[in-house]
Amino acid sequence: MAVAEKVQTESDPAAVAARDLLFAWPGQDPVLRIPEFRIARGERLFLSGPSGSGKSTLLGLIGGVLEAGAGELTVLGTSLPELRAAQRDRFRAQHVGYIFQLFNLLPYLSVIENVVLPCRFAERRRQEALKRSPTLNDEAKRLLDDLGLGGPLLNRPVTELSIGQQQRVAAARALIGAPELLIADEPTSSLDQDVRGRFIDLLLAECESFGTAVLFVSHDASLGDHFDRQLSLAEINTVRGHH
Amino acid sequence: MSSLTTTLNLAGHSLYNRRVTAALTIASIAISVALLLGVERIREEARTSFASTISGTDLIVGARTGHLNLLLYSVFRIGNATNNVTWESFEDIRSRPEVAWSIPISLGDSHRGFRVLGTNDDYFRHYRFSRSRQLEFAAGQPFDAVFDAVLGADVAAELGYELGDEIIIAHGAGAASFAEHDDKPFTVVGILQKTGTPIDRTVHVGLAGIEAIHVDWEGGVQRPASRRSAEEVLEMELEPEEITAFLLGLKSRVAAFSLQRQINEYPGEPLLAILPGVALQQLWEMVRIVENALLAVSICVVAAGLIGMLTAILTSLNERRREMAILRAVGARPWHVLMLILSEAGLLAASGVLAGLALVILVTAAIAPWLEQQSGVFITIQPPGVFELVIAAAVIGAAVLISLWPAWRAYRNALADGLTIRV
Ligand SMILES: Nc1ncnc2c1ncn2[C@@H]1O[C@H](COP(=O)(O)OP(=O)(O)OP(=O)(O)O)[C@@H](O)[C@H]1O
Ligand SMILES: [Mg+2]
Numbered sequence: 011m012a013v014a015e016k017v018q019t020e021s022d023p024a025a026v027a028a029r030d031l032l033f034a035w036p037g038q039d040p041v042l043r044i045p046e047f048r049i050a051r052g053e054r055l056f057l058s059g060p061s062g063s064g065k066s067t068l069l070g071l072i073g074g075v076l077e078a079g080a081g082e083l084t085v086l087g088t089s090l091p092e093l094r095a096a097q098r099d100r101f102r103a104q105h106v107g108y109i110f111q112l113f114n115l116l117p118y119l120s121v122i123e124n125v126v127l128p129c130r131f132a133e134r135r136r137q138e139a140l141k142r143s144p145t146l147n148d149e150a151k152r153l154l155d156d157l158g159l160g161g162p163l164l165n166r167p168v169t170e171l172s173i174g175q176q177q178r179v180a181a182a183r184a185l186i187g188a189p190e191l192l193i194a195d196e197p198t199s200s201l202d203q204d205v206r207g208r209f210i211d212l213l214l215a216e217c218e219s220f221g222t223a224v225l226f227v228s229h230d231a232s233l234g235d236h237f238d239r240q241l242s243l244a245e246i247n248t249v250r251g252h253h
Numbered sequence: 254m255s256s257l258t259t260t261l262n263l264a265g266h267s268l269y270n271r272r273v274t275a276a277l278t279i280a281s282i283a284i285s286v287a288l289l290l291g292v293e294r295i296r297e298e299a300r301t302s303f304a305s306t307i308s309g310t311d312l313i314v315g316a317r318t319g320h321l322n323l324l325l326y327s328v329f330r331i332g333n334a335t336n337n338v339t340w341e342s343f344e345d346i347r348s349r350p351e352v353a354w355s356i357p358i359s360l361g362d363s364h365r366g367f368r369v370l371g372t373n374d375d376y377f378r379h380y381r382f383s384r385s386r387q388l389e390f391a392a393g394q395p396f397d398a399v400f401d402a403v404l405g406a407d408v409a410a411e412l413g414y415e416l417g418d419e420i421i422i423a424h425g426a427g428a429a430s431f432a433e434h435d436d437k438p439f440t441v442v443g444i445l446q447k448t449g450t451p452i453d454r455t456v457h458v459g460l461a462g463i464e465a466i467h468v469d470w471e472g473g474v475q476r477p478a479s480r481r482s483a484e485e486v487l488e489m490e491l492e493p494e495e496i497t498a499f500l501l502g503l504k505s506r507v508a509a510f511s512l513q514r515q516i517n518e519y520p521g522e523p524l525l526a527i528l529p530g531v532a533l534q535q536l537w538e539m540v541r542i543v544e545n546a547l548l549a550v551s552i553c554v555v556a557a558g559l560i561g562m563l564t565a566i567l568t569s570l571n572e573r574r575r576e577m578a579i580l581r582a583v584g585a586r587p588w589h590v591l592m593l594i595l596s597e598a599g600l601l602a603a604s605g606v607l608a609g610l611a612l613v614i615l616v617t618a619a620i621a622p623w624l625e626q627q628s629g630v631f632i633t634i635q636p637p638g639v640f641e642l643v644i645a646a647a648v649i650g651a652a653v654l655i656s657l658w659p660a661w662r663a664y665r666n667a668l669a670d671g672l673t674i675r676v
Contacts, residue, residue, distance in 0.1 A: 127583045131586075
């Protein structure tokens with residue numbers, strides 16, 4: 011993307027690099043004041059923090075949906091504050107995969123159609139997917155298969171899948187077209203212990219094969235062991251205690 | 254894949270997912286569009302139908318009454334004459350040099366709900382309808398004897414008459430007329446081809462026939478004292494004293510205005526001459542108010558249909574904030590969300606318009622026979638024309654236009670919600 015290329019600041023940029031980042035919701039005290047925060051390319055980072063501490067807000071900033079009040083924020087070498095909202099949207103579509111806590115899927119699309127969706131909005135994702143499989147549907151099936159979902163399940167309406175199965179479809183969707191950064195906002199909070207561990211392992215294995223950096227957020231610190239590095243939001247955020 | 258196909262595709266799936274509400278919305282748009290098109294259709298058909306009922310006649314002459322009244326009873330068999338024209342006046346006027354032909358008309362009797370029209374041979378020779386088409390016989394020939402009758406196509410078809418059948422003519426125009434001229438039956442000698450005009454619903458007899466059944470009547474009742482049998486009547490001189498009206502064809506159209514003036518100032522009795530085209534014009538002006546009211550109502554119904562759609566979309570927005578957040582997370586821009594809502598409106602309206610077109614064709618096909626029977630308006634089933642296309646485009650355009658509002662709201666929500674799911 012031409013605009014994104016122009017504002018690259020480093021030759022071998024980190025996946026995420028923030029400095030003196032400040033964010034406040036309109037009319038409120040700042041939620042985030044982050045002097046220094048970095049995720050290396052391909053690194054898998056676990057970020058924990060209590061409810062209301064600003065985890066989702068940070069993900070919104072990195073995803074380019076929210077705009078920082080001040081500071082530097084570089085994602086994959088692109089300085090987000092220098093982009094207009096529409097450009098940030100495009101940037102996210104091309105380079106960032108996203109998984110929510112719950113209800114990630116569009117109920118009116120099939121499993122495969124859900125997975126393929128990012129390729130409809132971002133040409134880079136489509137091309138990357140087609141590098142790996144002859145068609146988008148094949149790539150979707152391959153990803154789902156790697157994540158342990160295959161066969162007859164694929165033809166079921168997504169609303170009939172279990173929550174664990176739905177989250178795996180969401181993971182396949184976030185990963186299709188090899189985004190360089192995967193953001194997961196508590197994707198396991200509604201899964202039980204066993205399923206949770208397996209889901210994270212599968213997800214991380216798939217990210218590794220793509221070289222995708224992971225920013226995984228949860229208030230459940232016990233999940234941290236699966237990751238390259240774990241961090242509590244309190245360690246990087248100097249705003250304290252009004253949640 | 255272009256963004257428009259993507260959003261249209263998503264909108265289609267999303268609508269299918271909410272198919273009950275979507276179907277109801279489409280139905281309400283379909284009905285409103287069908288109503289609008291139907292009203293316009295009937296309006297047009299009524300005009301062509303009325304305008305094609307009479308052709309080539311330069312003047313219609315009757316006793317002095319309203320212009321429209323004369324037109325309606327003489328040509329459309331609607332309403333009744335209040336007064337008659339004497340035979341002498343008719344003879345006098347028809348013998349003027351500018352007159353090319355004349356057709357006398359005598360109304361007032363009926364046969365099982367169908368009007369009976371007394372006239373003479375000139376009717377079959379000179380009457381023209383629908384851009385100078387002549388009357389043609391499906392069977393038989395014009396009346397010749399006093400008690401001969403020629404039936405319009407519908408009369409024969411609906412009552413199942415064939416040549417040679419005998420029919421009884423009743424006094425007065427009502428279907429439930431009790432005073433019947435049952436002592437003097439008529440024989441069917443001819444059946445006309447269908448014309449798509451009130452002629453199809455008329456029983457034609459000679460003027461002598463009309464006289465014959467009325468010789469022993471006075472003031473609407475038969476006088477037993479002077480009762481005459483059919484045989485006796487045939488012996489009598491059956492020159493009519495009065496007729497209801499007459500049609501005139503002139504040698505030159507230019508003479509119509511001056512002859513009209515002369516007839517209107519006719520010294521013998523108060524007469525009225527009208528130019529059919531001018532009278533039809535007056536008729537349109539009178540119906541135009543009704544037409545416009547109908548049109549306004551149907552436009553309001555279309556507006557109501559579109560507002561229904563707007564309501565459905567607006568109420569869906571809140572429960573679809575999650576959908577929008579998911580779409581944004583997979584890379585949709587707020588602009589896509591806007592397009593998604595507009596696509597949805599476009600799809601709903603387009604389906605509604607298509608269904609409406611189908612509905613109007615089905616309904617007109619279904620009511621055409623009834624309408625023709627009731628009003629003589631003959632509806633032809635046609636493929637959608639320019640008017641239909643304009644309406645279709647206007648309705649879809651209006652739907653997309655008003656959906657800018659919910660689309661804008663969804664856009665704002667998408668911006669405000671970002672990737673957080675709010676339920
Ligand atoms: N859209 C918003 N408008 C205003 N304030 C908000 C908004 N979203 C979040 N906040 C506030 O920002 C703070 C951080 O919220 P955030 O959602 O980032 O917390 P979180 O760490 O993700 O919590 P949880 O674990 O419950 O998801 C909270 O005080 C919250 O009230
Ligand atoms: Mg959160």
